[in-house]
Amino acid sequence: MTFKRLFWALKPCIDGFEHCIPVILIDGTHLYGPYLGVLLSATAVDGFSHLLPLAFSIVEAENVSSWGWFMDRLRKFVAGKRHGICGISDRHAGIMAAMKKSGWCEPHDHHRFCIRHLASNFCNAHKKKGLKKNLVELASQVQPKKFLLLWEQLVAAEPRATEWFEDKPLEKWSLAHDGGKRFGIMTTNHAESWNNAILEARNLPITSLVRALFEKLVDYFDARRVEIATQTLNGQIFTKVINMKLIQAI
Template sequence: MAAVYNSKFGDTVEGARAAHFQQLVLEELRVSASYRKAYKAKVLSTTRLRGFDDASYTKLHEYLYLLKASNPDSIADLETETDEDGNVRFKYLFLSFSASIIGFRRLRHVIVVDGTHLSGKFRGCLLTAARQDANFQVFPLAYAVVDSENEASWTWFFRKIEIFLLDGKYLTIISDRYLSIYAAKKQIYPNAHHGACIVHLARNVVEKFKSKGLGKLVTDSRMKWCVGKFHQLYETIRTTNPQCGQYLEKIGLAHWSNAYFQGQRYNLMTSNACEQLNKALKKGRSSPIVELL
């Protein structure tokens, strides 16, 4: 069945799901196969094409060596840990190409950070840092493969970025309001400005206070540069829902509003740069780690 799957679907990521393949085998070959067999056939087909996920980790040292040899001045760091049985296991991986590092020096110093789940055998998370160039196109800066989005992994990621992007008031970091990012940023980039993604903030307001109207008011007030115009809308929010006003004030007006933001965000109001990058990498997120890289 794996051979049949290979012949029918060249791309195992975009190919049919097990249930669809099960129906296809019945219609074309007149063979009744269980869902489990159809699923195992897809897994076997994927393994033949890409190799085993476990084996991919053993190739990381060689791959990163060759990557840095062909891309001088790139930063690629692999961190491992030893378990109770003395086995060396993968922990974190960081990658930033020299072209991205050099190119970023010509851009405004605003970076967007975000994380997305990996869907391969060992799961994990892919952390990304990006921004927009002068043509409003996504400019990737750095990647990391970690166990999950926690304070330790985000701190490690920021520490690697700090090698070529130093802390300072000239720098702005934009993210969603994930607590681990806040804790890591405070440790590694205490002087950099930090802005909240307005899309995530508006969604949180809608979810917390069950009002799409409040979410729109938050978005509209966020975009006002003039303090007077901002307060007109902000007072409407406080009048409409005093609890929402207290919630936004507790977050800090300087953290989410243009009128009070102390740094420079330029046109970056959301974390869409990383969201688009993660979407572009969707097919690779289920791949063995070397293929993902």
């Protein structure tokens, strides 16, 4: 049986795409219904720190071909001619290959690694207690001097770290060397939250899955609409999340 890939994007999000500098979280999750496959997704993060779904695709598996196909359509139907986009993902071979293509690579667009996945990979390769916490703290530093200090501590704890990071450029995982491209978003946790929210739907046949996703998105955007309207009526210019960041900065 031939598996036919399916792609769909959310038009309201696309219409507003030109007016922002987006960070896109790229992720895939397995389906468990009668027709096995993988649901690929691209989500952003809004001013409330809520996930903002952009596009979905149902493919036969996570591989170089399916990820390349998905990213090509994401470029064509969502990003268009818009550049300055930062994609955050794990280091799946299919994603790595897709993000090296002319439509997504430097200098027009940028690819960054999810720190949670990177830290897990590092700990699987070097099984020592406390390494994951140390690496997350290291990657999250915004000051190069503090980064260097923590890097020296990590190498002291695990000398093989130097060799392991040789093929992983600093700008891909270090916030201090990021150039501001990822806007402080370090993980794909928002995308993972969405995958958990649709866990039951992932057990459905394809048609029912698409219908369930549509209904879930309608509920989601209706809740966001009420939240935004309430804040506007209260005369709040910025979201609570942004206000907290401003207060901390001051």
